[in-house]
Amino acid sequence: MRTVNTREIGDCVYRLALRAGRTLTESCRAALREAERREEGAARFALRTVLENEVCAICEKMPVCQDTGMAVVLLEIGQEIFLEGAPLAEAVNDGVRRAYSDGNFRKSVCDPLTRKNTGDNTPACLHVELVGGSAISVTFLPKGFGSENMSALKMLSPAEGEEGVLRFITETVEKAGSRPCPPVYVGVGLGGSFDSCAFLAKKALTREVGSRNPRADVARLEEEALKRVNALGIGAQGFGGKVTALGVSCEIAPTHIAGLPVAVNLQCHCIRCEKEVL
């Protein structure tokens, strides 16, 4: 059996958080470049500024966006591993705390009622899955709230079917309009229960922009949703244009015979997501 000290996981979270705050994912950068080529006027100006901004962030060692987000951490832990050291959540929070301090990231986490800031961007939203084997895969997704605020979940009736799903995705992006920093990345969760559906949508956002679900019918749904969303004409920053979304990713799971849950988790154009396998 492999033994891992949770400190190693905390250190990994620290590394990934620092990197994520300062850089866009490669697939995001490529999609933004492509969008810049397709747009004109104010939308093009916005996209060009966003691309220049990443260069500026790297040179000046500043985060790309001041909203360095809530720290969403996904851990897949091989069940043949014995974890020793501090409790796992504590180790993860320690990595977040150090990264947000050393990286000059904004501390954006507060009590929902009193609005008092926790001061160090903890706690992280930690999701742990036990999987086979003896590896640990760590994913860090700093999630900004301009886009998180415009996300939505709906329990559709099974009769509404695929068309209902497509309509809800399009409606959610339309209602969000200019607010979530378009062009957005649309994460869709399909099926499961109320809670697991939302998590599927979040998980979809950790996929590369432009990747397709291995299931052919889900991949077709992703493509159709992208087409409909881009027909809305919202464009970069809501300035109008052809590219309202950089991509749509959908994750699917079996659900109850009485239900069709759909979750739409919006991600702004600053897609920051880092992964590492320990």
Add this chain to the structure above:
Amino acid sequence: MKKLRLPLTAEDIASLHAGDAVLLSGTVYTARDCAHKRLFELLDNRKPLPFPLENAVIYYAGPCPAPEGKACGSCGPTTSARMETFAPRLLDLGLGGMIGKGEMNEETAKALVRNKKVYFAAIGGAGAICGNAVQSMRCVAFPDLLSEAVYEMQMKDLPLVVAMDCFGESIYRRN
């Protein structure tokens, strides 16, 4: 690109149309949700505001901490729609304009026309470029709110787009 210096003159404002890209320099004050709530409490209790409202420009933003040797950290705009409930009253009391991101409601559009003021969109997600435009900053109110406090910032060439102008036009209006 057109360069502007705050405070804007009536001529400056009349020359700005939704969709124009500009570089803005001068003094702005940051304020987000919590700071607006407190500013309104002060107004309701007839107490003085921490900065003169007359012709002041509010930037809907909360900066990251400044790296060593820099005036300010990453500092792009936040979603303006959350401040819609506050903007019309502040404009009627003399506010010189706002900077943020995303559409604002019809009440705000009317208040901009009524008071001949402008709402600018900074580029959301361009936090490093916006933060780099800050030449100096100081906290003028509510330091306990940390990044949500009110900061007075001296901007140099902040890249903006005129989002809603004094003629009632909006870049967000889609046909």
